Amino acid sequence: xxxxxxxxxxxxxxxxxxxxxxxxxxxxxxxxxxxxxxxxxxxxxxxxxxxxxxxxxxxxxxxxxxxxxxxxxxxxxxxxxxxxxxxxxxxxxxxxxxxxxxxxxxxxxxxxxxxxxxxxxxxxxxxxxxxxxxxxxxxxxxxxxxxxxxxxxxxxxxxxxxxxxxxxxxxxxxxxxxxxxxxxxxxxxxxxxxxxxxxxxxxxxxxxxxxxxxxxxxxxxxxxxxxxxxxxxxxxxxxxxxxxxxxxxxxxxxxxxxxxxxxxxxxxxxxxxxxxxxxxxxxxxxxxxxxxxxxxxxxxxxxxxxxxxxxxxxxxxxxxxxxxxxxxxxxxxxxxxxxxxxxxxxxxxxxxxxxxxxxxxxxxxxxxxxxxxxxxxxxxxxxxxxxxxxxxxxxxxxxxxxxxxxxxxxxxxxxxxxxxxxxxxxxxxxxxxxxxxxxxxxxxxxxxxxxxxxxxxxxxxxxxxxxxxxxxxxxxxxxxxxxxxxxxxxxxxxxxxxxxxxxxxxxxxxxxxxxxxxxxxxxxxxxxxxxxxxxxxxxxxxxxxxxxxxxxxxxxxxxxxxxxxxxxxxxxxxxxxxxxxxxxxxxxxxxxxxxxxxxxxxxxxxxxxxxxxxxxxxxxxxxxxx
Amino acid sequence: xxxxxxxxxxxxxxxxxxxxxxxxxxxxxxxxxxxxxxxxxxxxxxxxxxxxxxxxxxxxxxxxxxxxxxxxxxxxxxxxxxxxxxxxxxxxxxxxxxxxxxxxxxxxxxxxxxxxxxxxxxxxxxxxxxxxxxxxxxxxxxxxxxxxxxxxxxxxxxxxxxxxxxxxxxxxxxxxxxxxxxxxxxxxxxxxxxxxxxxxxxxxxxxxxxxxxxxxxxxxxxxxxxxxxxxxxxxxxxxxxxxxxxxxxxxxxxxxxxxxxxxxxxxxxxxxxxxxxxxxxxxxxxxxxxxxxxxxxxxxxxxxxxxxxxxxxxxxxx
Numbered sequence: 020x021x022x023x024x025x026x027x028x029x030x031x032x033x034x035x036x037x038x039x040x041x042x043x044x045x046x047x048x049x050x051x052x053x054x055x056x057x058x059x060x061x062x063x064x065x066x067x068x069x070x071x072x073x074x075x076x077x078x079x080x081x082x083x084x085x086x087x088x089x090x091x092x093x094x095x096x097x098x099x100x101x102x103x104x105x106x107x108x109x110x111x112x113x114x115x116x117x118x119x120x121x122x123x124x125x126x127x128x129x130x131x132x133x134x135x136x137x138x139x140x141x142x143x144x145x146x147x148x149x150x151x152x153x154x155x156x157x158x159x160x161x162x163x164x165x166x167x168x169x170x171x172x173x174x175x176x177x178x179x180x181x182x183x184x185x186x187x188x189x190x191x192x193x194x195x196x197x198x199x200x201x202x203x204x205x206x207x208x209x210x211x212x213x214x215x216x217x218x219x220x221x222x223x224x225x226x227x228x229x230x231x232x233x234x235x236x237x238x239x240x241x242x243x244x245x246x247x248x249x250x251x252x253x254x255x256x257x258x259x260x261x262x263x264x265x266x267x268x269x270x271x272x273x274x275x276x277x278x279x280x281x282x283x284x285x286x287x288x289x290x291x292x293x294x295x296x297x298x299x300x301x302x303x304x305x306x307x308x309x310x311x312x313x314x315x316x317x318x319x320x321x322x323x324x325x326x327x328x329x330x331x332x333x334x335x336x337x338x339x340x341x342x343x344x345x346x347x348x349x350x351x352x353x354x355x356x357x358x359x360x361x362x363x364x365x366x367x368x369x370x371x372x373x374x375x376x377x378x379x380x381x382x383x384x385x386x387x388x389x390x391x392x393x394x395x396x397x398x399x400x401x402x403x404x405x406x407x408x409x410x411x412x413x414x415x416x417x418x419x420x421x422x423x424x425x426x427x428x429x430x431x432x433x434x435x436x437x438x439x440x441x442x443x444x445x446x447x448x449x450x451x452x453x454x455x456x457x458x459x460x461x462x463x464x465x466x467x468x469x470x471x472x473x474x475x476x477x478x479x480x481x482x483x484x485x486x487x488x489x490x491x492x493x494x495x496x497x498x499x500x501x502x503x504x505x506x507x508x509x510x511x512x513x514x515x516x517x518x519x520x521x522x523x524x525x526x527x528x529x530x531x532x533x534x535x536x537x538x539x540x541x542x543x544x545x546x547x548x549x550x551x552x553x554x555x556x557x558x559x560x561x562x563x564x565x566x567x568x569x570x571x572x573x574x575x576x577x578x579x580x581x582x583x584x585x586x587x588x589x590x591x592x593x594x595x596x597x598x599x600x601x602x603x604x605x606x607x608x609x610x611x612x613x614x615x616x617x618x619x620x621x622x623x624x625x626x627x628x629x630x631x632x633x634x635x636x637x638x639x640x641x642x643x644x645x
Numbered sequence: 646x647x648x649x650x651x652x653x654x655x656x657x658x659x660x661x662x663x664x665x666x667x668x669x670x671x672x673x674x675x676x677x678x679x680x681x682x683x684x685x686x687x688x689x690x691x692x693x694x695x696x697x698x699x700x701x702x703x704x705x706x707x708x709x710x711x712x713x714x715x716x717x718x719x720x721x722x723x724x725x726x727x728x729x730x731x732x733x734x735x736x737x738x739x740x741x742x743x744x745x746x747x748x749x750x751x752x753x754x755x756x757x758x759x760x761x762x763x764x765x766x767x768x769x770x771x772x773x774x775x776x777x778x779x780x781x782x783x784x785x786x787x788x789x790x791x792x793x794x795x796x797x798x799x800x801x802x803x804x805x806x807x808x809x810x811x812x813x814x815x816x817x818x819x820x821x822x823x824x825x826x827x828x829x830x831x832x833x834x835x836x837x838x839x840x841x842x843x844x845x846x847x848x849x850x851x852x853x854x855x856x857x858x859x860x861x862x863x864x865x866x867x868x869x870x871x872x873x874x875x876x877x878x879x880x881x882x883x884x885x886x887x888x889x890x891x892x893x894x895x896x897x898x899x900x901x902x903x904x905x906x907x908x909x910x911x912x913x914x915x916x917x918x919x920x921x922x923x924x925x926x927x928x929x930x931x932x933x934x935x936x937x938x939x940x941x942x943x944x945x946x947x948x949x950x951x952x953x954x955x956x957x958x959x960x961x962x963x
Contacts, residue, residue: 158774293749451771455748460697460765467903475897479890486886519834522898522906523841526913529894530845533887537852540883566855569800570848576792577844581837584785586778587689592837632647 038507044133051103052130056092079109128270148517153461154287158452166252166446176376305351310393353378357439368432379419468521489629494535497611517591527599534607649882661930675822687832692738692772701761703729727904809850812928842916849924
């Protein structure tokens with residue numbers, strides 16, 4: 020009766036093998052490594068970069084353990100930290116000739132030392148949280164109301180332009196908070212305006228009401244449009260942050276949306292918070308200026324003359340110099356959006372810019388006066404300017420919608436649009452949470468968590484073996500299996516392991532033994548009541564299961580609540596807690612039963628079971644373990 | 646080995662009233678301290694800045710306090726953290742000041758007085774985050790309470806659900822009472838520990854209730870009180886051993902986990918100790934006051950138990 024069908028053993032074996040394999044990378048430890056990734060959307064890391072890195076290492080005489088291309092970044096694994104620093108310097112020198120304008124991020128990192136076949140299976144060690152590896156964590160709150168106000172402002176400008184184009188006479192357009200108010204003298208103009216709104220401003224919903232002798236049309240951003248605007252603002256801020264963090268040279272930055280209006284930034288290994296904060300909070304500015312096309316300027320562009328007075332030299336992205344006038348026509352504040360697109364006639368890739376009302380007015384005047392000349396769009400970051408694009412003005416541009424086209428591939432159009440958008444933040448952000456963990460503290464925390472788990476485990480296992488004899492040994496093996504499974508699942512999911520997570524691991528082991536105590540006590544009780552050995556084992560497991568299931572479900576409910584409502588450390592705790600409860604049900608009941616079945620299941624004339632003392636209250640002799 | 650050589654059922658329920666009175670008094674004391682002293686909430690809840698600084702030699706707290714006070718921060722707390730060389734500095738959230746800069750400022754000042762000072766950890770939490778965390782904590786508590794009650798009501802009977810929740814909420818309040826009385830720091834991990842304890846000690850009640858249900862089916866002649874006594878007596882060894890094992894783990898955390906896990910482990914210890922007490926003496930007694938009877942469980946319970954879809958041994962016969 021205590022026999023498992025073959026398939027149950029197969030399940031156990033499969034779990035053991037898979038669990039073992041995925042837990043394995045954790046035992047190899049990590050090696051110092053250098054990671055090369057792209058710092059700009061235009062720079063791609065591919066096979067050619069890989070061979071370049073290999074060549075650099077060869078000429079520098081550094082023997083790397085491994086050079087791979089993974090997820091658009093090159094990872095070079097080295098034997099010692101000394102070699103790591105040397106390799107970083109060599110690669111940096113070769114790939115990034117201009118430190119002020121880096122094309123690649125060359126960063127120090129740690130790489131798992133697991134062999135190639137394990138990596139091919141995507142088996143990686145557990146992902147350690149910041150509190151275990153050191154680094155900086157920021158939570159930023161995006162001011163969504165400001166994003167909406169900004170949008171309403173630009174829409175108000177657009178409305179003004181349309182009213183003028185359609186010759187609709189109004190007696191005032193104003194922005195009131197996030198709504199746009201337009202006043203009209205009579206009903207016919209009001210309805211004409213309403214038609215325009217319906218036609219040209221699908222994002223706005225209008226309400227009209229008489230206001231004194233006039234009629235007031237109040238336009239508000241539709242909720243779904245507002246959601247879209249907020250979403251875009253958040254995405255744009257994330258893109259901007261990505262670009263900026265690239266400069267910090269962090270190997271694996273995490274930049275994630277959290278909730279509707281928050282961004283979490285985690286920079287493992289970064290210690291200099293002041294610099295990180297500076298870079299996160301920096302504002303890039305965008306400027307539109309005219310290109311100086313005088314003969315002196317032409318000469319200066321080619322490098323044969325001096326830059327004329329009143330002009331400046333800025334590099335274009337391909338490195339070519341452009342001489343632009345110092346006078347600023349427009350700034351990024353007037354640019355509301357930049358999107359890649361296609362020309363409706365030529366099907367050429369384009370970049371489409373949207374300007375606000377003030378920008379539109381200035382742009383119309385400038386373009387009217389300068390047809391045939393070039394204008395430059397510059398991006399300034401850290402006081403350093405770069406010409407994003409310098410197109411020729413073909414005609415006067417009035418509507419505030421600017422199209423840049425010609426000599427562009429789709430990728431270039433995308434990149435330009437991204438740069439124009441990413442130059443500035445869509446909405447202001449504020450740091451609402453910040454944590455810095457020193458590297459020594461991280462290593463200490465790992466040791467603390469590890470020691471807690473190890474000593475706790477040993478104490479429990481020893482006690483179980485002493486108290487329940489052979490069944491205690493089975494329980495301890497099951498507990499070890501539980502730990503293995505938990506580590507394997509955490510490695511597979513790449514869930515973040517934190518110090519509270521390690522505490523949860525210890526706690527879950529303490530709770531998991533509950534199942535085995537229940538079972539063992541139940542078997543003892545059956546033996547005490549005079550059941551035969553085999554029957555006692557069977558009934559013990561059988562009866563205990565219902566209780567184990569019930570009690571684990573209640574614990575799981577608590578774990579789920581923590582997972583649903585917790586954040587930060589609580590979440591780290593809850594993930595491990597929930598996973599641990601589930602693995603414990605498998606190992607504590609199914610797996611330990613398998614062990615017992617292998618050991619005792621085939622013995623037909625089993626007289627005694629090694630489960631420690633089974634004491635009888637009726638004064639009879641105690642049944643000692645065998 | 647056998648620790649529990651119990652010859653006949655221990656009449657736990659004979660003293661139920663006394664035990665419940667003790668519980669009530671502890672509970673009231675905990676509530677009293679919670680209100681009179683309040684919880685010493687960590688930076689995560691209150692908002693503010695926290696710095697952990699380590700020195701080469703034991704730090705002079707007075708000097709540190711002075712240095713920080715000179716920067717013009719009010720209401721600064723300076724204390725040792727773990728060892729004499731580690732110092733924890735807490736700055737309250739200040740309106741209008743870009744608090745993200747506070748940590749840098751303080752570190753510079755500390756380094757100026759003693760060059761061996763090095764930053765180990767800083768934390769800054771804006772006030773809006775703190776309020777949210779407190780709200781989320783309460784939501785989680787509500788979720789756990791409702792979830793467990795619904796589960797127990799479906800699986801057993803509403804009287805058990807009510808009894809288990811009262812018994813275990815009483816544990817939670819007592820843990821909080823301890824934290825209030827000793828003014829231990831109540832942080833996010835402690836909150837996690839408290840909720841984990843809630844789930845864990847309900848375990849305990851579930852095991853006893855399970856036995857009560859089984860006994861109702863098995864011993865038709867016994868009175869309710871006898872049945873409860875027997876259920877508790879026959880599970881007491883398991884209760885003590887399980888809790889002992891869990892406590893061993895928690896002990897190991899308390900010893901090796903360092904200062905970060907200290908209060909977490911402490912909350913668990915109190916929770917485990919009171920968890921035993923409340924499951925054994927309080928939960929069953931409340932269920933008894935609520936008037937559980939054989940009919941409550943045996944009717945619906947039999948069919949439900951026999952076809953438990955999650956039972957790998959379903960349908961097996963001995």
